[in-house]
Amino acid sequence: MSEEVASNQSPRKRLGADERREEIIRVTLELAAKQGVDDVTTQDMAQAMGVTQGAVFRHFPSKNAIWLAVMQWVRDRLMSVLTRAAAQGHDPLDALQRMFFAHIDFIAGHPAIPRVLMSEHLHGRSTALRQLVIEIMLGYEAKIAGLLADAQAQGLARADLDAHAAATLYIGMIQGLVLQTSILRGQRTLAAEAARTFPVFLQAVRPPSTQGTPR
Amino acid sequence: MSEEVASNQSPRKRLGADERREEIIRVTLELAAKQGVDDVTTQDMAQAMGVTQGAVFRHFPSKNAIWLAVMQWVRDRLMSVLTRAAAQGHDPLDALQRMFFAHIDFIAGHPAIPRVLMSEHLHGRSTALRQLVIEIMLGYEAKIAGLLADAQAQGLARADLDAHAAATLYIGMIQGLVLQTSILRGQRTLAAEAARTFPVFLQAVRPPSTQGTPR
DNA sequence: GGCTAGATAGTGACTGGTTACTACCTTAGT
């Protein structure tokens, strides 16, 4: 009996500060998935939790701080998922593939993430939030480039591959598919497109000798 | 003397309706590049043109109609640029490459385009605007898939390539690089990242036999 | 086990600011 909350009209108010903070984050992501990041008002958040708008500002000093907390929450979850997926890989390329599909699954399970990634907050001069995302992206890219370099050392990737460029392409592939399927929502699904395009990416990585050796 | 207008305080007002419509489109794109799509107000547009806010609504019935006109303007220019670039290709893969870099150049020359592509208007239920972009994207993808199929027929692309998936990757690569460099603006440039990642993409397309044959 | 006092989550009303859009009037150009 420690974690049951209905989306609307939970009959009991007065949560502890930590619980309320977490619910604000949860509800904010939920609303952002439906109506878009910039259209989520503090009034919407309060209404979704069954409290008044003023109560929101007891737990966060500003709306910007809410989005920062949301982004940190997303980062922690995503990194956990990616690390776990990579650890199960038998070799660097296998780890890469597992990370890719784990990432795709994670995004598909949190429809707000595409919206946040494209929100004006990130592309304007939002200081803290944008800096956080930059760190995530650069760290992620370095990790992918490292995996590709390992694959090259083991002869699993072609020697003349530009590992850095391939890592940029890897991340670009994810972000591009996210953007595409967000606009083409209803006609395409992220998971399906990802499953079709990843093998094409792999062909750019694998050495010519093992091209015909799927397993 | 048909196309000189200063960004602010053009001393002469009272343009013809068509000219004013075009200037609204121009100024809107200019402002969107600087401050983001959703933060461009009709007041901003008016101020940038040296007229009052009410004057804007004499030429467009609503703000949404302005964005629709902007998107149509962008589509017309982009399609013209792409068609011209493709026509100069000596073979399908060459045409693909020329289209790619022409597209990148076009986006780099119009910094508002990334913002528009990620704007809430496109990812919410914006009916007309979103439908327009969907048409552009699907048409573009079909064109790329056709080029790849031609390349396969001429032995320039590997026979087992999934042309449709590769076309999705092609577009995703553009959109992903746009998203990345928009967030990493200042640290990366779109043109440089594009130049580094496109060869990686090409390696996924080219048949093993010609892998070592750059030209 | 009941009582009280301090702590704190939540309320309600308000503010200053911004926004798309409108109706009526004025003025420039032919």
Next chain:
DNA sequence: ACTAAGGTAGTAACCAGTCACTATCTAGCC
């Protein structure tokens, strides 16, 4: 003088953030 572009002055809706007050919970005490 007639037409169309622009000016003026609104309006109603919405939003983030504030503040004084109230209701509820909890710890310590007898």
